[in-house]
Amino acid sequence: MQEPIISFKDYTYHYRSQAEPTIHNINLEINKGERIIIVGPSGCGKSTLAHCLNGLNPFSYPGESTGSLTICGIEAGKAGIFELSQFVGTVLQDTDGQFIGMTVLEDIAFSMENDCVPQEEMIKRTHAEAEKVSLVEKLEAAPHELSGGQKQRVSMAGVMINKVPVLLFDEPLANLDPAAGRDAIELIDHLQKDGEKTVVIIEHRLEDAMHMGADRIILMENGRIINDSAPEDLFLSDKLIKAGIREPLYLTALKYAGIQLSKDMHVERMQELSLNDSHKEQIRKWYEERRAKAPGKERPEVLRAEGIHFGYTPEKENLSDISFSIKEGEMVSIVGKNGAGKSTMAKLLCGFEKPGQGMLYYQGRDMSGDTIKERAAHIGYVMQNPNQMISKPMIFEEVALSLTLQKLPEEEIKERVYETLKICGLYEFRNWPVNALSYGQKKRVTIASILVAKPQILILDEPTAGQDFRHYTEIMEFLKELNEKGITVLMITHDMHLMLEYTSRSLVFADGKKIADTTPEALFADPELLKRASLKETSLYELAKRCGLPAENYIRAFIEYDREVRA
Amino acid sequence: MSATLSYIKKDSPIHRLTGSTKFIFFLIWSIAAMITYDTRILIAMFLMGVVFFVISGLKWKDIRFAVLFMIWLIVINLIALFVFSPEQGVEIYGTRHELVHLFWRYSIVVEEFFYLFNFMMKYLAVIPAALLFILATNPSEFAASLNKIGVSYKVGYSVAIALRYIPDVQRDFHDISQAQQARGIDLSKKDKMTARLKNSAAILFPLVLSSLQRIEVISNAMELRGFGKNKKRTWIVERPFKKGDYIALLIAIVMLAVSAWFMVLNGGRYYNPFV
Numbered sequence: 001m002q003e004p005i006i007s008f009k010d011y012t013y014h015y016r017s018q019a020e021p022t023i024h025n026i027n028l029e030i031n032k033g034e035r036i037i038i039v040g041p042s043g044c045g046k047s048t049l050a051h052c053l054n055g056l057n058p059f060s061y062p063g064e065s066t067g068s069l070t071i072c073g074i075e076a077g078k079a080g081i082f083e084l085s086q087f088v089g090t091v092l093q094d095t096d097g098q099f100i101g102m103t104v105l106e107d108i109a110f111s112m113e114n115d116c117v118p119q120e121e122m123i124k125r126t127h128a129e130a131e132k133v134s135l136v137e138k139l140e141a142a143p144h145e146l147s148g149g150q151k152q153r154v155s156m157a158g159v160m161i162n163k164v165p166v167l168l169f170d171e172p173l174a175n176l177d178p179a180a181g182r183d184a185i186e187l188i189d190h191l192q193k194d195g196e197k198t199v200v201i202i203e204h205r206l207e208d209a210m211h212m213g214a215d216r217i218i219l220m221e222n223g224r225i226i227n228d229s230a231p232e233d234l235f236l237s238d239k240l241i242k243a244g245i246r247e248p249l250y251l252t253a254l255k256y257a258g259i260q261l262s263k264d265m266h267v268e269r270m271q272e273l274s275l276n277d278s279h280k281e282q283i284r285k286w287y288e289e290r291r292a293k294a295p296g297k298e299r300p301e302v303l304r305a306e307g308i309h310f311g312y313t314p315e316k317e318n319l320s321d322i323s324f325s326i327k328e329g330e331m332v333s334i335v336g337k338n339g340a341g342k343s344t345m346a347k348l349l350c351g352f353e354k355p356g357q358g359m360l361y362y363q364g365r366d367m368s369g370d371t372i373k374e375r376a377a378h379i380g381y382v383m384q385n386p387n388q389m390i391s392k393p394m395i396f397e398e399v400a401l402s403l404t405l406q407k408l409p410e411e412e413i414k415e416r417v418y419e420t421l422k423i424c425g426l427y428e429f430r431n432w433p434v435n436a437l438s439y440g441q442k443k444r445v446t447i448a449s450i451l452v453a454k455p456q457i458l459i460l461d462e463p464t465a466g467q468d469f470r471h472y473t474e475i476m477e478f479l480k481e482l483n484e485k486g487i488t489v490l491m492i493t494h495d496m497h498l499m500l501e502y503t504s505r506s507l508v509f510a511d512g513k514k515i516a517d518t519t520p521e522a523l524f525a526d527p528e529l530l531k532r533a534s535l536k537e538t539s540l541y542e543l544a545k546r547c548g549l550p551a552e553n554y555i556r557a558f559i560e561y562d563r564e565v566r567a
Numbered sequence: 568m569s570a571t572l573s574y575i576k577k578d579s580p581i582h583r584l585t586g587s588t589k590f591i592f593f594l595i596w597s598i599a600a601m602i603t604y605d606t607r608i609l610i611a612m613f614l615m616g617v618v619f620f621v622i623s624g625l626k627w628k629d630i631r632f633a634v635l636f637m638i639w640l641i642v643i644n645l646i647a648l649f650v651f652s653p654e655q656g657v658e659i660y661g662t663r664h665e666l667v668h669l670f671w672r673y674s675i676v677v678e679e680f681f682y683l684f685n686f687m688m689k690y691l692a693v694i695p696a697a698l699l700f701i702l703a704t705n706p707s708e709f710a711a712s713l714n715k716i717g718v719s720y721k722v723g724y725s726v727a728i729a730l731r732y733i734p735d736v737q738r739d740f741h742d743i744s745q746a747q748q749a750r751g752i753d754l755s756k757k758d759k760m761t762a763r764l765k766n767s768a769a770i771l772f773p774l775v776l777s778s779l780q781r782i783e784v785i786s787n788a789m790e791l792r793g794f795g796k797n798k799k800r801t802w803i804v805e806r807p808f809k810k811g812d813y814i815a816l817l818i819a820i821v822m823l824a825v826s827a828w829f830m831v832l833n834g835g836r837y838y839n840p841f842v
Contacts, residue, residue, distance in 0.1 A: 054791055082796045090791045097784030100792070101705040102731060109803040114793035122803045158792065352745040376749040387776045388743050391769040401769070406749040449750065 004029035010067035040220035054526040055081030090157025093171040095151040207248035231268040244470040250539035257286040287454035290557040308358035336509035337534035386442040440471035494509030525551035581623035581802025586708030588835040597821040600692040601825040605838040609688035656682035797807040
């Protein structure tokens with residue numbers, strides 16, 4: 001039996017700035033060549049664990065550790081961040097932020113430059129590494145010329161160039177669209193087999209991370225490991241659901257159909273799932289019972305775009321000929337690749353930019369003469385990153401900001417802010433400073449600060465990016481409540497679950513054009529359209545196909561049932 | 568048209584020079600222009616500068632805004648010089664050829680205008696070299712070239728990274744200000760000064776927060792890949808000195824020498840055509 005490449009023994013880490021240790025009594029051994037996925041809700045300690053592996057703890061985030069952690073036979077506590085970087089290569093979550101060099105070439109070579117490798121050798125090795133991640137054509141490109149997936153590949157090449165035995169991925173899927181995420185997992189799989197690497201992936205999108213399988217899944221909660229087993233053992237247990245982690249959709253679908261999961265079904269991946277005839281029969285039976293219901297009633301229109309053309313510069317059109325209509329009380333997702341024009345469309349609706357051609361109507365009235373401020377009275381816009389919106393230190397002040405600026409009487413402000421805080425579940429925090437809140441709560445504060453102005457339409461840019469399942473559900477249920485109160489909600493998103501579970505319609509953008517306006521279930525039953533939108537098929541589609549059911553209707557039945565169950 | 572100057576990728580003999588060459592050339596060239604007021608040298612330097620610019624393949628429209636802006640500054644500078652010391656030229660050249668008397672102590676004196684002309688030429692002699700350094704030096708090479716002349720690579724790299732983040736921060740600023748305007752923050756000139764200052768805090772606060780976040784990510788990414796491990800580092804974009812580099816530096820040194828030699832010949836910094 002060989003020595004494990006990473007070994008935690010009774011390891012505890014306590015940040016200097018925290019009252020309590022963040023991870024407790026970790027015992028974990030990882031062998032050479034294994035692929036490990038670490039999951040857990042936000043704040044469970046999985047990032048801390050990663051930072052202990054790559055040396056950011058205690059180098060950048062000081063703290064004390066007890067117990068022992070050895071990596072490739074070296075005591076991690078005694079080695080510095082530089083020594084550890086010889087063994088553990090880290091790819092961070094933020095694809096933009098971690099791009100150091102001015103071009104792909106420089107970024108891949110960055111660590112060699114720091115090692116004083118002679119130039120000739122650097123050039124040779126950089127080319128070889130770029131080849132492995134198929135970026136040779138892009139060596140001279142600057143970061144803004146690359147897609148998110150390409151940037152991530154640059155980062156991978158940049159850490160692998162050191163021939164590190166361990167690759168550590170910190171939420172590699174969080175900033176990628178679903179298709180790019182799938183490609184990333186396939187590339188990781190390929191690189192691992194090719195280079196005999198040990199791979200540790202931290203990710204809460206478990207189904208996507210499991211796309212190419214894993215040897216073990218480590219589940220963490222409250223700073224402790226609560227599961228360390230092969231994927232199928234975990235999937236057959238109820239530990240994921242108890243910890244608030246989303247299990248793969250096909251498993252949920254099987255359970256809804258009343259199928260008892262068992263070891264011989266190979267539940268770890270959709271591709272390996274084996275269903276016998278009686279299983280398929282059960283799914284079909286469930287489907288027949290759940291046949292789609294009648295569509296909802298017609299509602300009045302609140303927003304209409306007609307033949308919109310727009311370009312930031314005269315040379316390039318970022319949006320061409322966009323038309324759509326949004327009905328009152330709808331919940332619509334706007335989907336498509338990065339740079340397809342989704343955010344630009346939102347900016348036009350808010351009046352941040354003016355269309356070159358075309359008309360925008362709010363409740364049938366032409367909006368083109370309205371200023372940003374006037375539009376904001378009807379259309380609220382919530383940015384993706386709450387840190388980019390919050391401008392006051394206290395929650396009350398932040399939510400009250402737009403009312404204070406309107407110079408409303410103090411009593412009215414207080415009343416409206418309290419009312420909004422209650423709706424948003426933030427009332428008990430009303431006198432708290434903003435920075436005492438979690439990311440998800442900050443997001444709520446930003447939504448509250450917009451809602452307080454009573455807009456009829458809410459536009460949100462990636463409302464659930466980087467959120468674990470619990471916070472995702474929290475935010476989305478909250479938006480659903482608002483929607484049920486009559487507020488129309490438009491969401492720009494990559495999140496397939498969000499589209500399926502919460503929106504009744506999807507506008508699909510590609511290369512500045514609207515290529516589809518359809519239901520999410522129809523979208524996910526159309527592989528060609530999915531590809532153009534840079535989305536990927538869900539396992540439900542695969543499941544429906546295997547049972548010979550019409551995918552669109554099956555997905556709709558699943559979603560409706562799922563909503564009932566979760567409500 | 569662009570209001571900001573930044574690297575423009577092209578392939579020309581100037582672009583092929585190493586960053587360090589361009590930087591050192593710019594320094595020597597500036598010294599040569601600074602030490603002398605000799606009209607002949609300054610005109611020669613300006614003309615050579617124009618030739619270098621043509622060789623670089625850059626276009627007038629790339630620099631139009633910057634050049635017009637600098638000319639405006641120079642004109643203001645010249646007017647100020649004239650207003651404060653209208654007889655400076657007479658003092659320098661020792662003769663006085665008055666053409667027209669204007670009013671009070673101001674006249675059009677040939678010596679004064681010759682002095683002002685030389686003063687302007689000093690700027691014009693340096694501007695092409697400066698623009699070329701900015702527009703034809705790959706920012707990646709910028710850190711490497713600072714490092715080569717003895718600046719710590721950490722300093723050089725921080726400067727380069729800061730330069731690179733300017734567009735990102737600009738974009739953040741733009742996004743934040745739009746979102747804040749939608750909340751009713753008025754940034755137009757309608758409001759009073761104090762109110763506008765207070766309102767801009769509503770943009771700066773989130774801007775600083777999100778920039779700090781950016782810094783945390785990039786510094787982690789850099790440390791994880793061994794930045795700061797050794798006293799030295801190598802540079803993949805660094806190019807070896809070629810013939811062109813030696814020629815360029817030779818031109819600069821000869822220019823400096825000629826400029827200094829003319830100082831000896833003229834017996835001072837000024838070339839005096841009046842005696």
